[in-house]
Amino acid sequence: xxxxxxxxxATADAVAPEPPQTCQPLVGISALLSEGLLDQRGVQPxxxxxxxxxxxxxxxxxxxxxxxxxxxxxxxxxxxxxxxSLPGRAFxxxxxxxxxxxxxxxxxxxxxxxxESEKARIIVEAAATVTSARGVYTLELQDAEGQRLLxxxxxxxxxx
Numbered sequence: 001x002x003x004x005x006x007x008x009x010a011t012a013d014a015v016a017p018e019p020p021q022t023c024q025p026l027v028g029i030s031a032l033l034s035e036g037l038l039d040q041r042g043v044q045p046x047x048x049x050x051x052x053x054x055x056x057x058x059x060x061x062x063x064x065x066x067x068x069x070x071x072x073x074x075x076x077x078x079x080x081x082x083x084x085s086l087p088g089r090a091f092x093x094x095x096x097x098x099x100x101x102x103x104x105x106x107x108x109x110x111x112x113x114x115x116e117s118e119k120a121r122i123i124v125e126a127a128a129t130v131t132s133a134r135g136v137y138t139l140e141l142q143d144a145e146g147q148r149l150l151x152x153x154x155x156x157x158x159x160x
Contacts, residue, residue: 029068029075030107030125046158062152063119069158073106074128076139076155082118091144093124095137095155103128103137130160 046067064079076095089110095103103126111121124139139152 028107028125029070029073030109030123033068033075033077033123034109034111034121046156065152065155067155067157069128069130069133069160072127072129073125074103074133074157075123075125076152078122078124078150078152080113080120080122082113089143092142092146094140094142095124095126096140097135097137101135103133108141128157133157134159 046069047064061081062078063081064077066077068075068077091108093105093108095105105124105126107123107125109121109123109125111123113120122141124141126133134157136153137155137157139150139155140148141150141152142148
């Protein structure tokens with residue numbers, strides 16, 4: 001009689017495989033931009049034109065500044081001309097507007113130039129709903145010691 005139950009007992013101890021994950025983890029705008037997986041067709045873009053770049057920005061060799069908006073995030077993309085970058089590593093960023101309105105910065109990515117892309121880039125991502133982040137902001141990048149690396153006024157985000 002035990003021989004009859006032996007195959008059933010062996011299968012009862014087997015571990016059932018875990019079901020496949022149906023929900024993908026959330027990925028921020030900065031990660032998508034840095035990997036080249038998101039472009040201007042995926043979010044609302046805005047090319048920022050700074051009439052007279054501030055001295056630190058022109059010394060840093062900024063080539064292009066763009067801003068992006070999605071449903072719950074905004075991002076600023078700063079591209080540097082070939083061979084140019086900030087004097088240190090951007091560790092912290094603030095996006096502030098007059099009236100003490102400050103956006104919560106979620107991530108700061110500094111991407112060094114590579115043989116495939118000679119341009120260094122910095123991407124600052126902040127939490128912002130569709131109805132927030134209106135107006136003109138100032139972006140300030142700091143290193144780990146709190147020293148200012150770059151101050152960029154006139155940052156706007158696309159309308160929702």
